[in-house]
Amino acid sequence: MANYASDTDFRTKLQGWIPKLVLSPSIAMMLVFVYGFILYTVYLSFTGSKMLPKYDLIGIDNYVRLWGLSTWWTAVTNLAIFASLYIIICTVIGLTLAILLDQKIRGEGMLRPIYLYPMALSFIVTGTAWKWFLDPGIGLENTMHLWGWESFEFGWIKDRNMAIYTIVIAAVWQTSGFVMAMFLAGLRGIDNEILKAAQIDGASNWNLYRRIVIPMLRPAFLSAFVILAHLAVKSYDLVIALTGGGPGRATELPATFMYSYTFTRNQMGTGAASAVIMLMTIAAIMMPYLYAELKEKS
Amino acid sequence: MGFLDISNVTKSYGNVEVLHHVDIAVQEGEFLVLVGPSGCGKSTLLNMIAGLEDITDGDISIKGRVMNGVHPSKRNIAMVFQSYALYPNMTVGQNMTFGLEMHGVEKSKRDKALADVAKLLQIEPLLDRKPGQLSGGQRQRVAMGRALVREPDVFLFDEPLSNLDAKLRVDMRTEIKKLHEKLKTTIVYVTHDQIEAMTLSTRIAVMNGGYVQQLGTPKEIYDTPTNLFVATFMGSPAMNILPTKVAMIDGQPHAEIIDGSGQAVSLPFSQTNMADWVGKEILLGIRPEALTDPEGADRKSTNIATLQNTVDVIEPAGADTFVTTTLGGVNVIARMRADTEIATGQKFDFAVNMDKAVVFDPITKNRIKP
Amino acid sequence: MSTATQDSAVSSGKITRTFIYLVLLMSALFYLLPFFVMLVNSLKPLAEITGGNMMALPQTWTIEPWLKAWSTAQIGVEATGLKPYFLNSILMVVPAVVISTGIGALNGYVLTKWRFRGDTLLFGLLLFSCFIPFQIVLIPMATILGKIGLAGSIPGLVLVHVVYGVGFTTLYYRNYYAAFPTELVHAAMIDGAGFFRIFWRIMLPVSGPITVVSVIWQFTNVWNDFLFGASFGGQTQPMTVALNNLVQSSTGVKEYNVHFAGAILAALPTLLVYIVAGRYFVRGLMAGSVKG
Numbered sequence: 001m002a003n004y005a006s007d008t009d010f011r012t013k014l015q016g017w018i019p020k021l022v023l024s025p026s027i028a029m030m031l032v033f034v035y036g037f038i039l040y041t042v043y044l045s046f047t048g049s050k051m052l053p054k055y056d057l058i059g060i061d062n063y064v065r066l067w068g069l070s071t072w073w074t075a076v077t078n079l080a081i082f083a084s085l086y087i088i089i090c091t092v093i094g095l096t097l098a099i100l101l102d103q104k105i106r107g108e109g110m111l112r113p114i115y116l117y118p119m120a121l122s123f124i125v126t127g128t129a130w131k132w133f134l135d136p137g138i139g140l141e142n143t144m145h146l147w148g149w150e151s152f153e154f155g156w157i158k159d160r161n162m163a164i165y166t167i168v169i170a171a172v173w174q175t176s177g178f179v180m181a182m183f184l185a186g187l188r189g190i191d192n193e194i195l196k197a198a199q200i201d202g203a204s205n206w207n208l209y210r211r212i213v214i215p216m217l218r219p220a221f222l223s224a225f226v227i228l229a230h231l232a233v234k235s236y237d238l239v240i241a242l243t244g245g246g247p248g249r250a251t252e253l254p255a256t257f258m259y260s261y262t263f264t265r266n267q268m269g270t271g272a273a274s275a276v277i278m279l280m281t282i283a284a285i286m287m288p289y290l291y292a293e294l295k296e297k298s
Numbered sequence: 299m300g301f302l303d304i305s306n307v308t309k310s311y312g313n314v315e316v317l318h319h320v321d322i323a324v325q326e327g328e329f330l331v332l333v334g335p336s337g338c339g340k341s342t343l344l345n346m347i348a349g350l351e352d353i354t355d356g357d358i359s360i361k362g363r364v365m366n367g368v369h370p371s372k373r374n375i376a377m378v379f380q381s382y383a384l385y386p387n388m389t390v391g392q393n394m395t396f397g398l399e400m401h402g403v404e405k406s407k408r409d410k411a412l413a414d415v416a417k418l419l420q421i422e423p424l425l426d427r428k429p430g431q432l433s434g435g436q437r438q439r440v441a442m443g444r445a446l447v448r449e450p451d452v453f454l455f456d457e458p459l460s461n462l463d464a465k466l467r468v469d470m471r472t473e474i475k476k477l478h479e480k481l482k483t484t485i486v487y488v489t490h491d492q493i494e495a496m497t498l499s500t501r502i503a504v505m506n507g508g509y510v511q512q513l514g515t516p517k518e519i520y521d522t523p524t525n526l527f528v529a530t531f532m533g534s535p536a537m538n539i540l541p542t543k544v545a546m547i548d549g550q551p552h553a554e555i556i557d558g559s560g561q562a563v564s565l566p567f568s569q570t571n572m573a574d575w576v577g578k579e580i581l582l583g584i585r586p587e588a589l590t591d592p593e594g595a596d597r598k599s600t601n602i603a604t605l606q607n608t609v610d611v612i613e614p615a616g617a618d619t620f621v622t623t624t625l626g627g628v629n630v631i632a633r634m635r636a637d638t639e640i641a642t643g644q645k646f647d648f649a650v651n652m653d654k655a656v657v658f659d660p661i662t663k664n665r666i667k668p
Numbered sequence: 669m670s671t672a673t674q675d676s677a678v679s680s681g682k683i684t685r686t687f688i689y690l691v692l693l694m695s696a697l698f699y700l701l702p703f704f705v706m707l708v709n710s711l712k713p714l715a716e717i718t719g720g721n722m723m724a725l726p727q728t729w730t731i732e733p734w735l736k737a738w739s740t741a742q743i744g745v746e747a748t749g750l751k752p753y754f755l756n757s758i759l760m761v762v763p764a765v766v767i768s769t770g771i772g773a774l775n776g777y778v779l780t781k782w783r784f785r786g787d788t789l790l791f792g793l794l795l796f797s798c799f800i801p802f803q804i805v806l807i808p809m810a811t812i813l814g815k816i817g818l819a820g821s822i823p824g825l826v827l828v829h830v831v832y833g834v835g836f837t838t839l840y841y842r843n844y845y846a847a848f849p850t851e852l853v854h855a856a857m858i859d860g861a862g863f864f865r866i867f868w869r870i871m872l873p874v875s876g877p878i879t880v881v882s883v884i885w886q887f888t889n890v891w892n893d894f895l896f897g898a899s900f901g902g903q904t905q906p907m908t909v910a911l912n913n914l915v916q917s918s919t920g921v922k923e924y925n926v927h928f929a930g931a932i933l934a935a936l937p938t939l940l941v942y943i944v945a946g947r948y949f950v951r952g953l954m955a956g957s958v959k960g
Contacts, residue, residue, distance in 0.1 A: 012367060012368065012369040012372075015369065015862060015863060018782075018862075018863040018864075019784070019863060020778075022774050022778055022863075023774075023775060023778045023779070023790070026775050026834055027790060027794075029834070030793060030794055030797055030831075030834075030835075033832075034793075034797040034800065034805065034831075035793070035797075037805040037808040038804050038805070040808040041805065041807055041808060044807060053807065053811065093695075096691075097692070097695055100688050100691055100692055101692065103685070103688055105688070105689070105692065111692055111696055113942075113943075113946060113947075114699050115695065115696070115699055116942075117699070117703075117939065117946075118699060118703075119888075120888055120935070120938045120939050120941070120942035121935045121938065121939070122891070122892035122893075122894065122908050122911075122934060123894065124894050124911055124931075124934065125908075125911070125931045125932075125934055125935045126702075128911070128915050128931040129702040129705070129706050129928075129931060130702060132924060132927075133701075138717060138718060138722060138924070139722060142721070142722070143721050143722055143723055146721045147721075173699065173702065181950055230799045233801055234801045234802070236803075236894070237894035237895065237908070240894070240912065241894075241912055244916065255801065255803055258806075259895075259899075262806065263806075268807060271803075272807060274803075275801065275804045275806070275807075276804065278801040279800060279801055279804045282799055282800065282801055286796060286799050290792055290795055291792075294791065294792050294795075348858060349857075349858075350854050350858075369857075370854075370858045371857060371859065371861075375858065376858065377854070377855065377858050379851040379855060381849055381851050383851035383854065384852075385852060385855075385869075385870055386874055387873035387874055396856070396859050396861070396869075397859030397860055400861050400865070401860050444855075444859075448859075
């Protein structure tokens with residue numbers, strides 16, 4: 001009696017497949033170019049590859065070698081200094097500017113783009129600008145001398161011990177405005193009634209921010225941390241443009257180390273090992289964050 | 299066999315069965331309302347009729363054609379959504395004829411259909427506007443218009459009035475009812491609002507926990523609910539449920555209730571089969587309008603009992619006055635004429651229309667049928 | 669009580685406000701200064717830079733450094749100026765942005781409106797790929813590009829930027845479409861529209877804001893990229909790599925004014941995009957990807 005007019009409704013079945021077909025090129029691309037390549041690099045890191053990839057497994061020799069290299073230790077130490085200062089200073093400046101900008105400031109529309117525009121620039125451009133601005137011969141130091149402050153000295157960029165901090169300055173200049181925007185979005189998202197309630201409860205401005213507002217910005221802190229941390233680990237262009245890794249090797253970072261070991265010094269196995277360590281560092285930061293984000297959303 | 303047949307339909311998500319063996323046969327021209335609290339499965343069932351969700355087990359057929367696995371657009375149905383789901387980038391006219399266009403209906407016929415429906419719904423001046431420029435009520439009409447243009451076999455409504463304010467909701471309710479009476483279309487309508495269900499439907503399916511609790515006309519559902527859930531879900535204020543003991547007095551079974559002062563009062567049953575329950579606990583269901591002031595009691599009733607009890611709270615609501623009192627250890631609401639003279643704390647004579655009382659088994663929660 | 673604006677709950681005294689404005693203006697100076705210095709000095713003759721004050725306005729205004737940077741400066745071994753590299757960047761950026769945005773839009777549409785088992789996991793994998801340090805793929809990428817004959821070519825760079833940009837564009841569109849009512853898709857299905865028709869007629873017409881975000885993001889990222897350009901550019905280097913070569917060249921006198929002109933030239937497209945559409949970008953970004 002039942003009249004199965006459409007035992008095989010072709011269109012319905014096709015509609016079920018189209019979305020997966022549309023997604024599949026991206027998935028294939030991702031599996032090959034991201035995860036396949038990662039596996040390949042991981043494999044290389046266990047081989048004796050020099051100038052070209054070789055497939056002879058030599059165990060963990062590359063890692064042992066890597067951690068025995070003083071250059072690598074310099075790079076890792078530099079990254080630790082750079083990343084922690086970069087994250088902390090960007091967060092402090094970003095948060096401060098966001099809070100100040102959130103005080104019904106006249107001209108906010110003018111100021112915000114000024115804080116933000118450096119993020120539109122390439123790190124190469126930023127590096128070029130700051131390289132010169134910090135140059136003692138013609139930059140800031142020279143200007144101060146010309147303005148009569150003869151004893152002013154600012155030669156960090158030529159100083160082995162201090163050069164890494166010039167990278168922090170330039171990087172902070174480039175990114176802190178973006179962090180400001182993230183915090184500002186967070187501040188604007190806070191329910192105004194909560195602030196009113198706190199004021200009626202008698203909280204001072206200081207306490208209002210310390211006890212209510214800043215704790216409520218937790219998600220923005222987390223996003224800022226994740227973005228800044230991964231940018232720090234990936235930092236490459238800025239070092240190239242600003243110091244070229246020098247003076248000497250004083251400002252090498254793992255990213256520049258990997259590049260020079262792999263492509264100019266023909267130590268591909270060791271280079272691959274350093275890339276794997278960089279990836280693991282980022283994975284340790286990103287995985288918990290992504291997991292929490294996606295779990296919450298689905 | 300009906301016009302729209304839902305036979306033995308089951309829905310599971312993974313291992314969780316959310317709809318259990320639903321059987322409903324809808325006749326042509328019927329207005330079926332699926333009503334229940336959120337999560338009862340009513341929207342899932344509607345989406346399965348529409349083809350937006352798969353059927354795990356059982357069949358849904360329209361005009362004798364089994365629809366399992368058929369694409370939504372090939373079922374000859376139309377749907378009005380809770381959010382109206384008007385395409386924001388298209389004008390009202392384009393919104394309403396999009397379906398016809400997709401089905402390859404030629405322009406002249408589309409325009410004709412659009413003009414007819416726009417006239418019917420009195421939305422002709424809105425046809426060139428975008429949905430963003432319309433008020434809630436206008437969007438509602440356009441959403442209905444989009445469904446009407448298609449001339450489908452079955453109309454599906456998914457809580458279409460829940461985004462409107464109270465007054466507009468009542469107006470649109472009347473309008474939908476008028477439309478149905480005029481066009482005699484087959485409608486399946488989902489709502490959580492029991493008043494909408496009562497006023498609009500020719501039949502109601504009350505759902506809870508993935509089961510159809512009762513399927514019947516509004517009057518059947520209201521007067522003879524099959525179980526405690528249906529009894530308390532339908533009707534506002536809700537039916538009073540009093541824990542009661544059945545006692546035999548003068549050869550007739552009575553409901554024995556503890557009143558506000560701790561005294562037992564007894565009310566004679568109209569229902570004839572209560573002798574079997576003498577000495578046992580039951581739940582006595584009395585709707586607020588069956589518990590009134592003596593002057594307001596139903597004159598046609600054969601069995602009005604009175605009892606004196608203390609008035610706890612008085613809530614004048616304009617047309618009626620609601621009075622709260624304590625009976626059987628629970629708060630009980632009585633519905634009285636607006637100008638009843640009554641004061642808080644007063645001992646008042648309540649009239650109970652025992653013809654309208656229903657009785658439930660406290661263990662199975664089902665009604666003890668007469 | 670002040671009126672109910674965003675921050676009406678916070679009030680402060682006059683001295684505090686003066687202080688706030690002072691800090692904000694000083695910060696503006698900090699952000700503007702390096703660019704100002706670069707601009708000013710790109711308009712000076714070289715002698716004025718080496719012998720003068722970088723903060724001073726030019727005594728002799730000249731656009732010579734700009735012309736030189738554009739068409740005659742020594743880049744690597746050839747004195748071509750930045751012009752051919754600028755063209756390379758344009759030829760690379762346009763297809764890379766269009767393709768990655770298109771794919772991202774379709775992916776976002778599938779991942780929100782046509783969900784299937786395991787889609788969240790796939791999206792997670794895609795998202796993680798945005799954040800990997802690209803050093804991990806440099807070696808195999810160089811090999812593969814060589815094997816398929818795309819090494820040192822514009823199409824090769826386009827491929828690389830599409831592959832590693834799709835994660836972000838998908839993220840943007842997914843978050844945007846997630847807020848788009850699914851009932852509309854259902855309504856269109858009942859009306860008889862299929863997968864692509866719904867995308868064209870219903871989703872795309874309302875995707876303007878997020879498309880702006882995706883395009884600006886991709887444009888900025890691809891234009892500003894240095895690592896891929898330096899690794900796989902070969903003879904078709906993009907602007908950033910050429911600029912670096914110009915600035916780092918160790919032969920002859922360092923022509924700072926030409927370097928600055930070149931740097932501004934390299935920054936111009938992204939700055940222009942930022943000035944024209946930055947407002948929409950920030951707005952879209954705040955609404956979309958960054959949960960504050």
